[in-house]
Amino acid sequence: MFYYLDEESRTIEPFLVSLIPFLHFITFLFILRCLEWKFGKTSMRKDPFFRISPRRSDVCPNPEEPEGEDEDVQMERRRTADALNSTNFDEKPVIIASCLRKEYTGKRKRCLSKRKKKIAARHVSFCVRKGEVLGLLGHNGAGKSTSIKVITGDTKPTAGQVLLKGSSGGDPLGFLGYCPQENALWPSLTVKEHLEVFAAVKGLRKADAAAAIARLVDALKLQDQLKLPTKALSEGIKRKLCFALSILGNPSVVLLDEPSTGMDPEGQQQMWQAIRATFKNTERGALLTTHYMAEAEAVCDRVAIMVSGRLRCIGSIQHLKSKFGKDYLLEMKVKTLAQVEALHREILRMFPQAARQERFSSLMVYKLPVEDVRPLSQAFFKLETVKQSFDLEEYSLSQSTLEQVFLELSKEQELDDFDGEADLSVKWKLLPGDP
Template structure:
């Protein structure tokens, strides 16, 4: 009997460990009381306890182990003991942190004290000793059961009412078990706060004696002293001065913040003396390489972790005080790096639950949920269970949870990771509309997102603030200038891209651009097909700060492939795969010239396309054609020559990276020496040498993504399927992966199929790009061709020296480019969208802009051609409007083919 509830210790601690790691901290930040969290799980488990208790009581009565004692007495004893076991499991989950040790300790605990309790049947223990052992619920339960058996056999059982009064001793046992349950719950709440968590967050042992905890109305606001000098404002030319319009609008003040982690073999300083001011009405973006401390800074501001030294204040409210943190939580929305949702609830139910946790009035919950659904355009899957959502849809849900209640302060950790460009722009527009009277701080690995959304970019490197300023300021200081691309039809292979030449032009020599463009426009007889100019990207600024080079440099190879013999290239780096007869029935089919009807089941989601060729769909028969050669693979045989990098990281958390690579090498049939050589070369190519001994759970998301990519190309597969391989990586890591992809497939008989939401990745890696909208292949071809055909606009950015020049300058631009549309203005920078036909030829456009520069004494300007992302957005708009061309430039067609019964 005493061990009948022991499995609950393991199960409950397992659930608690997972839930506490996943959602509890975030729900607590949103306003959930810790006592409510634990009681909710206790009430859910209580249902199982009641059912099992009734069953055990019936068994004892039916087999006549207990005859006289009433049925309800036995049920009550089992229920009270079961509740104490659940509370004990909660306590062990806090103390042990891991479910397996907690389950083992719980089992030994119940067996030891249960056996000790049964000695009451044979030995008369002293009363003081019984009371001393009372806080151990297994002892109290077995002592109570021993008393029931004794009275059932030798007296008249335990019955109520009892004229003799001796049965009322059982009430004392009931009281002790109830007290044990309460005691375990109180200890759980206490140790939850005073024991340091994984981030080192803890409260003092006597935190409950602080007046701030018991006096919610006490004013805990503290002014941040201005005499604490902010090095950001006085550290030379690495920091652009803040515009005067923001003076006095400091909303977040970070002073000398340091964060040190001591759990690893060596102390790691995630942040080192960070000083930073964040202003209301300005959107700063935090950038930096992996491990630079970006997420740590956001976690400190959100309350997920605490700084080792220094201070941070939001609207002059210090984050160090208990009640200050509670006050800040009411007005703060936080979107963490990972997705938060209850998988068994629908999207609407998740939003409704978190709205109630945030304290939104019950009458306003439905209205607020509806607002968020409309803002993010998630009506189509609002009633879908969360576990069935794609990665991008889950990210939308997490962002929607963050903006519930329209918080004054928004802290966003990669809010658009995994979203398609159309959804990303929707999020950007939402943030732009609310930046005027809100405080928005976001962290991103997408440099184009930072370039467009962030008014001010803050670079962190090794935990230190390295520089801060606008895009133009950073590009001028650390950028290269303009890029000029010339596409030559019969060019020889002299760089990474066979038909493209890239030149860097100094930014200060824009006065020479008109003549240069004029000469290029008149050189069509020399084989120049087309050219374009574009400003240095923020990614290149990032790499210049890191001292790295771009992916297009010649001579980049990955030595892991050097053993492979050179063969004639018969595939592109972007290889196209025809799926046919995708069905659970196997049949023969032909490939007609024109489809009789389009398959309505073909979805635009690229993840499903990749998943159809993986073990997750082993029950489906897949036929495919690569490079013109028909291949028939059935029941997973296709995996013999495929490498696959899934969208979600499929790793064992406790295995190190080296163990992952060695295990996969063994599965793929590599010998010991070959496996060691491949692991070493992959680690060198992806810069993973320092992480090989780390378990997967201790690595950052970017490092985990690198490992998944390395596993996909291990063993030299003929075809590699890459589903958003560089998501979550910093630009340096992205460059390493892109170089590895090119080195793996260039000049070999290998191919790679890449699916991505990141257009810069497609531009860096792919020779050919295909864009799918609503299950229909809209276009396919070289990137420059797609830009020229579908890119309708160019972007003009101008920085003025004086704010009063803004309106006259805009008037002049309208005279030169009548169809120009202002895209926005941030302090001294004005951006305009120009139709592509208005800037052709480029020589005339630069001539006009040079005149404007001299007339208005502009500080600088930039003119860039449409990006691949803008092409994607234009095609997406056509999809919404139903404006599809009758004929599009397609080389690959999706077909629904007739099936024949086998």
């Protein structure tokens, strides 16, 4: 059986054939965008149609002004504002985080009650300069991970702005390296395969990739694990691999979220040495979060301590020790135990506010307030006199450690958390007989 098309059908058919692909394109593009909005999260902000050029995001103002800030934090905020407005791109820091604020909506306590907002970050502003490693310290819930997620684009800030070096260029994958807390690895792929895949994704040529992988393997002592699948690796080796993947390709911005967690001391030393070598005197910079004060002192040029979502202080480690260290630690070791009580009385006479902390056999430890110790020359003169009078084996006078400064500042967050829990759990009411 044969069908014949009339003249009108012959005219319409080519038109439909050419129109249908355009209709398919518009339909599938609409479906794709709907799926991305619902399931895709917001990791890469792209043009909504062609998805090739970064889209400028509106900067929302903060609803409140910062109060009672440390002068160093205020100075860092001014430095951040100047860096944002600077037209000299060569002098711009590699990371600029300006007035970041992030709010989360909590669950309702009752059906008709309002949702209570939890503020994870308030007016957080800092810069990471070229060749610098900035350490971000804080207890759980202080806002460290939230700040990292805002910078990576995993979550959108309620207010504030982030500017990364290279983010406006044509290489959207090469400028940023990220070592997350969780080991984001393929269980079945070997260490070498991971390195090769990431090198290819970052656009390294085969010869350059082989040379870069060889350097990283040598620096992190991964030779024996190259052919092992990641599911067979220890936690420490996995952390080494995640760090290696984050710096592969020499990205200008690197974010290290608890990089040495779960590693043995030898592995930590190798990691810290690699971090120092990667960023010292280079055009790159890194933001590092950690719970280990030893890690911060080993690799960080500056340290910022977060308390209850706020930046409590920022500066070099020595600067923070001098500014927030309230006490000095005096340790003395006597040769004969018979001198202990007489020596204790003499220390209290010379340093009236001294508080004995510990005593282990012949070792005596005191905490001395700063006002009792300064000037240091006079304090050492007194201690030399004591050493000769009591024939001490040795003594040392040291400044507060970074850990002591951190714990002292973190007490503020503990008080805030306690007050918050009290407000939610305790309701006061007047008894009938009270006025």
